[in-house]
Structure formats: C-alpha cells, structure tokens
Amino acid sequence: MVMAITDSAFLLGESREHPTHVALLQLFRPPPDSGPEYVSEFYRDLLTRTEVSGTMRRRPVRRAATLGQWSWVRDEDVELEYHVRLSALPRPGRVRELLELVSRLHGSLLDRHRPLWEMNVIEGLADGRFAVYTKVHHALMDGVTAVRRVTEGLSTERDGESLPPWAPSARARADGGAKGDVIDQAWGRVKGVTRMATEVAGTPAALTKALVDAYRDGAATLPFEAPKTMFNVPIGGARRFAAQSWPLDRIRAVGAKADATINDVAVAMCAGALRRYLIDQDALPDRSLVAMLPVSLRAADTAGSSEGNAVGAILCDLATDQPDPSVRLARIRASTRHAKAMLSGLNPTEIVALASVLVAGLAVAPVPGLRGMVPPPFNLIISNVPGSREKLYWNGAELVESYPLSIPAEGQAVNMTLTSYAGQLSFGITGCRRTVPHLQRLLDHLDAELDALEA
Incomplete structure (x- = not known):
C-alpha cells in the first residue's frame, strides 16, 4: 500500500540527527498487594500478548513497483522480544535518572526493517513506581493517535482487563480480529479517497x-x-x-x-x-x-x-x-x-x-x-494532545502520570508538548x-x- 505524502514526509526527512518519532512516558504505581517481582511479571505477561493489529504490523519499504515511493507492507513475524524491552534505572533511582534514560531512548532511531514502534518497561524508581516509555514513528500515526493508541487499551477499573497498544482494538476483535482490523482500515481508505477527491479540486x-x-x-x-x-x-x-x-x-x-x-x-x-x-x-x-x-x-x-x-x-x-x-x-x-x-x-x-x-x-x-x-x-x-479525564489502570497498576515527547527539527531545537490526564x-x-x-x-x-x- 503506497504511503500518503503527509506520512512519507516523516521518513524522507528523517536522519540520524533528526529522528521523527513521537513517544509517551507513563508512570505507574503497582497494586498495593504486589511483590518485589511485580514489574518482571508485568513484562513477562506483555510478551504473552502475541496478537498484533494490522497497523502495528506495518513496515516501510521502497520498491520499483511504486516508483521509489514509500509504501507499507505487512510484517507477518513481529518479534515482541525486540519491540518490548525491560530496563532498570541505576541507583538512586530518582526521576532525574529516569529522564536521563528516556532522553537517550528518544534520541535513537527506530529500525526501518521492522514495524516502527518500541516499548520500554523501566523498573528501579526509588519510590516503588515503574515507567513505560512507548515510541511510535510519526509516519505511522500522528501524536493524537499515538496517545490514543497507547491508552485506549487501559481500564478505568483497577480489576478491569487491559490490552497493550499493539493488540487489536476491542472493536476489531469483535469484528473478527485481524480480519476486522484490515476491513475497517480498507473501508476507511475508500471513504477517505472519495472525500478527498471532492475536496482537492x-x-x-x-x-x-x-x-x-x-x-x-x-x-x-x-x-x-x-x-x-x-x-x-x-x-x-x-x-x-x-x-x-x-x-x-x-x-x-x-x-x-x-x-x-x-x-x-x-x-x-x-x-x-x-x-x-x-x-x-x-x-x-x-x-x-x-x-x-x-x-x-x-x-x-x-x-x-x-x-x-x-x-x-x-x-x-x-x-x-x-x-x-x-x-x-x-x-x-x-x-x-x-x-x-x-x-x-x-x-x-x-x-x-x-x-x-x-x-x-x-x-x-x-x-x-x-x-x-x-x-x-x-x-x-x-x-x-488531549488525554483521559478518568484514572486508568493496566492490569491493576495505576497510571499516575503521563508525559508526551515529540520532535525537535532542524532549525527548531525545542518542542513543547502537553497532554491532559x-x-x-x-x-x-x-x-x-x-x-x-x-x-x-x-x-x-x-x-x-x-x-x-x-x-
């Protein structure tokens, strides 16, 4: 599928000095009854969630058939152990150490040979909390959609079921899983082309x-x-x-x-x-x-x-x-x-x-x-970027803070992004x-x- 010009621009303009991904840093408080291995167990549970939506399987390619334009192909072998990682902060585990680690993670490029997203689960905060840093390439989705994607699977109840951001949405699962996801996207593109044809003139x-x-x-x-x-x-x-x-x-x-x-x-x-x-x-x-x-x-x-x-x-x-x-x-x-x-x-x-x-x-x-x-x-x-008005939970862990990260550009050394929660x-x-x-x-x-x- 050929990529839209507004999406491919973020790949064409990307270089080592100019990464073009957006991200969200979330801080969670473990459940009151959790033990010392809670974060490790949380991470291992994520790796069992192997169902991946069509959007989060997309990998960028350039081919002769598209005259060198960027297009998306479906990756049938998403390696969760690569995309989802467990990290630990050095002592004393302050927010300062967390922000230093996130700063380094945000400066690294996403691998274009794989779907353009990563998640880092980060333990070691001295106050007992843990963090999740999730980044997604801007070619795949804009900041509003990325925040929605990362948070829409969370529950408003501590005991409610939660889905990771790579899982098919509840609607897609009800419509038949990956098949429903693909049909929904295809129908959306058909309507989008029809609408655009009337507007472009x-x-x-x-x-x-x-x-x-x-x-x-x-x-x-x-x-x-x-x-x-x-x-x-x-x-x-x-x-x-x-x-x-x-x-x-x-x-x-x-x-x-x-x-x-x-x-x-x-x-x-x-x-x-x-x-x-x-x-x-x-x-x-x-x-x-x-x-x-x-x-x-x-x-x-x-x-x-x-x-x-x-x-x-x-x-x-x-x-x-x-x-x-x-x-x-x-x-x-x-x-x-x-x-x-x-x-x-x-x-x-x-x-x-x-x-x-x-x-x-x-x-x-x-x-x-x-x-x-x-x-x-x-x-x-x-x-x-608007966020949730309600408290959210991920398998019992309470989301207590949520911070967006965006893209400084050449000639634009600072970016300030806000989100509500x-x-x-x-x-x-x-x-x-x-x-x-x-x-x-x-x-x-x-x-x-x-x-x-x-x-």
Missing part, C-alpha cells in the same frame, strides 16, 4: 484566498515573520527531556478570569517560560517569538481511520516582547482566535495544505548557503542536547509563570 483557490486574506489582515501572524533565536539553529541527534504536571483547575481558573481557553493559558505559560529562559541566556529578541500550534483533524476526519496523519496548524504570536503576563495572555488569545477563524472556512484537505505551506520553510533549513539567509517560519512547535496538565519539553543548555530550567519558569498569571 477546490483547494488551490481556497488556499490562495486564505493566504491573501491573512496577508491583508494586519492582525494575522504570518510565516517567516519570526525573529531568529538560539532555538533556530542546526541540531544534533541527542535529546534532553524535561517534564512536570500542574493541576488543570489552576489553569482553568485563570482562563475563566481572562475569558481564555485552557490551551490559551497553557500557551501563555510556555510563552512566559520561554521569555524568562531567553532572558537568563541573554538571548531574548526584541520581536515576539511565533509558535506553530498543531490542530488535530480527527474529529473532522470522516475517513474513520486511526492510521496516518490528520493534522493542520496555526501560527500564534507568543508576545514574548511583552513583560506583563496578563497582556501577553490577551495577545495570545486574540492570535489563536484569529487563526482559528481563518481555518473555519476551510475543509480538512485545505487545512492540511495550509499547514504544509506553514512548515515548508523547515525544508530550507538544512540547505547550505540558505540557512542564514531565510528567517524561520516560526520559532518552535507547541502541541496540546485525570485533572492534571502535563508538559513534556524535548530539546536538542547540544544546543539547548539547562533545559530543565524551563520547568521552573513554567511554574513561576502560572503563579504570575494567577496573581
């Missing part, structure tokens, strides 16, 4: 009108208007990861006072933290930073498929040139509302096409001679290890910025 005109309207509107945030910063530089392949959670009630209360959404407040936290960090580095530009905010199209995607990528994007003025947190939040709120209003007149195909225009400038970053001449299309990506908003910050010093200080700045917004 009008895309150039609609896209041109949207760009012209944005240019004429002085309030619009346009690509290539972002200042150059210490983040917009060539990057290496090693990663550093930092993570922390805050109560959603605090963020929701700020939004209620300011007539802003939870996402607006979260973006304002990121903007204030970036401003503080750049001041510390004596590197704050005079002009405001610009963020790209991905917009999931899953709700609008009538193809009914959970595979591949269905993501649009908007640009947001972060108002980092403004020292007042309340004024900064107001500018961010106005910027996101304006951008969303522009998207409201476009169909999903047109929104994806517009996102492609917004990120096209990233392709220029690696070209020798052009790197210093072209301004960045934006300064960084800030994503918000059980009354918490979790921030995962992924950065280039070589070019972003003291990444963890952004967590302190996020905390200080939420305090400032509340004040």
Whole structure:
C-alpha cells in the first residue's frame, strides 16, 4: 500500500540527527498487594500478548513497483522480544535518572526493517513506581493517535482487563480480529479517497484566498515573520527531556478570569517560560517569538481511520516582547482566535495544505548557503494532545502520570508538548542536547509563570 505524502514526509526527512518519532512516558504505581517481582511479571505477561493489529504490523519499504515511493507492507513475524524491552534505572533511582534514560531512548532511531514502534518497561524508581516509555514513528500515526493508541487499551477499573497498544482494538476483535482490523482500515481508505477527491479540486483557490486574506489582515501572524533565536539553529541527534504536571483547575481558573481557553493559558505559560529562559541566556529578541500550534483533524476526519496523519496548524504570536503576563495572555488569545477563524472556512484537505505551506520553510533549513539567509517560519512547535479525564489502570497498576515527547527539527531545537490526564496538565519539553543548555530550567519558569498569571 503506497504511503500518503503527509506520512512519507516523516521518513524522507528523517536522519540520524533528526529522528521523527513521537513517544509517551507513563508512570505507574503497582497494586498495593504486589511483590518485589511485580514489574518482571508485568513484562513477562506483555510478551504473552502475541496478537498484533494490522497497523502495528506495518513496515516501510521502497520498491520499483511504486516508483521509489514509500509504501507499507505487512510484517507477518513481529518479534515482541525486540519491540518490548525491560530496563532498570541505576541507583538512586530518582526521576532525574529516569529522564536521563528516556532522553537517550528518544534520541535513537527506530529500525526501518521492522514495524516502527518500541516499548520500554523501566523498573528501579526509588519510590516503588515503574515507567513505560512507548515510541511510535510519526509516519505511522500522528501524536493524537499515538496517545490514543497507547491508552485506549487501559481500564478505568483497577480489576478491569487491559490490552497493550499493539493488540487489536476491542472493536476489531469483535469484528473478527485481524480480519476486522484490515476491513475497517480498507473501508476507511475508500471513504477517505472519495472525500478527498471532492475536496482537492477546490483547494488551490481556497488556499490562495486564505493566504491573501491573512496577508491583508494586519492582525494575522504570518510565516517567516519570526525573529531568529538560539532555538533556530542546526541540531544534533541527542535529546534532553524535561517534564512536570500542574493541576488543570489552576489553569482553568485563570482562563475563566481572562475569558481564555485552557490551551490559551497553557500557551501563555510556555510563552512566559520561554521569555524568562531567553532572558537568563541573554538571548531574548526584541520581536515576539511565533509558535506553530498543531490542530488535530480527527474529529473532522470522516475517513474513520486511526492510521496516518490528520493534522493542520496555526501560527500564534507568543508576545514574548511583552513583560506583563496578563497582556501577553490577551495577545495570545486574540492570535489563536484569529487563526482559528481563518481555518473555519476551510475543509480538512485545505487545512492540511495550509499547514504544509506553514512548515515548508523547515525544508530550507538544512540547505547550505540558505540557512542564514531565510528567517524561520516560526520559532518552535507547541502541541496540546488531549488525554483521559478518568484514572486508568493496566492490569491493576495505576497510571499516575503521563508525559508526551515529540520532535525537535532542524532549525527548531525545542518542542513543547502537553497532554491532559485525570485533572492534571502535563508538559513534556524535548530539546536538542547540544544546543539547548539547562533545559530543565524551563520547568521552573513554567511554574513561576502560572503563579504570575494567577496573581
């Protein structure tokens, strides 16, 4: 099956310095009655779950029959012992050691000779918890789908039955296991092609009108208007990861006072933290930073498929040139509302096409001679991935924290991704290890910025 262009782009653009997978770090608390061998038993039980869905069997290939384009083939011999691994932290087993290990795991490439996913079960945390780090290639699915895939098999009851992310969904099992999974995906692709055929014809005109309207509107945030910063530089392949959670009630209360959404407040936290960090580095530009905010199209995607990528994007003025947190939040709120209003007149195909225009400038970053001449299309990506509102369990173990990891790109040394879970908003910050010093200080700045917004 030939890969969609939006999916194959993540393979074409990948290199040792630029891994293009997304991941989720989950922290679990073992059941109260568990013994010292619980994590080992948990891992061995995973290896007995040998039923693998069609999506998680996909392996990328390039063939003459597809004129060199990337396509998917079904791997009939998925080796779970390779994809699912057991690791242990060195003493003293703090969160610091966990994040160091996850940083190294996130910097390694997935093996293209196998299905593009891995899971690491990690024991050795001093407080008795254990972690699960799961990464999936962005060519296989986008971040929203990856989080859903990793969590949809968990139970809302401690004693409920749970399924690992590679297992067929409950719906596919009810429809006949792997056969149902394949039929569901095939029917989704047929509907997707039919829908796209009707949308593509009008895309150039609609896209041109949207760009012209944005240019004429002085309030619009346009690509290539972002200042150059210490983040917009060539990057290496090693990663550093930092993570922390805050109560959603605090963020929701700020939004209620300011007539802003939870996402607006979260973006304002990121903007204030970036401003503080750049001041510390004596590197704050005079002009405001610009963020790209991905917009999931899953709700609008009538193809009914959970595979591949269905993501649009908007640009947001972060108002980092403004020292007042309340004024900064107001500018961010106005910027996101304006951008969303522009998207409201476009169909999903047109929104994806517009996102492609917004990120096209990233392709220029690696070209020798052009790197210093072209301004960045934006300064960084800030994503918000919805998670479960309810507490989740995996065979009795309680999921207590969940943190997303995403993709720094060439010329984009930092990525900030958020996900919600059980009354918490979790921030995962992924950065280039070589070019972003003291990444963890952004967590302190996020905390200080939420305090400032509340004040």
